[in-house]
Amino acid sequence: MVAEIMRFIMVLPIFILSSLYCYFVASKFSKAKLRLLSLLPVFSIFLVLPLYFSSILFTSSVGLFVTWLTTFKLLLVTFDTGPLASNPPLSFPLFASIAFFPTRTKHNKTTPHDQESLPKLLHLDLPTKVVILAILILGNSYIDLVCPNYVKSWINCATMYFYLDVVMSLSNVFVRSTFGVEVRQPFNEPYLATSLQNLWGRRWNLIVSETLHSTIYKPIRYKVGMPRWVAVVTVFVVSGLMHELLYYYIVRAIPTWEFMWFFVIHGVCLALEIELKKAYEKRWQLQLAASTLLTTTFTATTTLWFLFPPMLRTLA
Secondary structure (H helix, E strand, O other), X not given: OHHHHHHHHHHHHHHHHHHHHHHHOHHHOOOHHHHHHHHHHHHHHHHHHHHHOOOHHHHHHXXXXXXXXXXXXXXXXXXXXXXXOOOOOOOHHHHHHHHHOOOOEOOOOOOHHHOOOOOOOOOOOHHHHHHHHHHHHHOHHHXXXXXXXXXXXXXXXXXXXXXXXXXHHHHHHHHHHHHOOOEOOOOOOHHHOOOHHHHHHHXXXXXXXXXXXXXXXXXXXXXXXXXXXXXXXXHHHHHHHHHHHHHHHHHOOOOOOHHHHHHHHHHHHHHHHHHHHHHHOOOOOOOHHHHHHHHHHHHHHHHHHHHHHHHHHHHO
């Protein structure tokens, strides 16, 4: 772990120089094509950067936060949109922080799902999540000794959720306290999801959801003019490809495409769910408990089928 921390310290200048280049050089081009071309060297560096690390923690974190999210945020700048595009322009420290930290800034009026009320007994605040994450990490050695692989896979899923939520929430705290910028929660209690649309659009990893919505869904739906279901499925195909890339960074092996199938199936089912809601919601609606149970069952089943096999191979 010490060696990995030293490697991370050694790549920090790359993050700083990339930020300086994007802010003071690439963003000054007036034409989108020139901006995109000027950013290609940065995207290439970000693409290979996770391969510099060997631990799952650093490899997956750099892969998600930099190779995926930072690249997509900078891609949006090319077309004068996204969290980094602002009039007047952001200061350089704020630009770099939003680019490289997994934070979700608030640009518009609060949306209904940001105000969504949660049962108090099920809502976990940040300190509680930090404690749970610490317990999961400290108990990892004991879990490896006493738990079968399938149980360890579920525990790894929980650890991943709490790790992402804590890191993204702490990033929000830093950006809000340093720059006075309003931020939005990265997760919204995904275990309370009442539908696939509710899960992927309003609860699970909202930073990624928002980024994919801006970079993939909006251009396909509104600029190309494709049907909504095409835009939805395309978003999940891209998400599947990015998850396959993250898995490749971790295992350094040829993709087996289980992650892709998971997201394609969820994308197709979500597109179907949206159309069914549009056609029948006013005439027929599931009870909240039933819809929550169906969503949880479907998500758990597809996770068992498609996500656990690669996880188990990694644990073996």
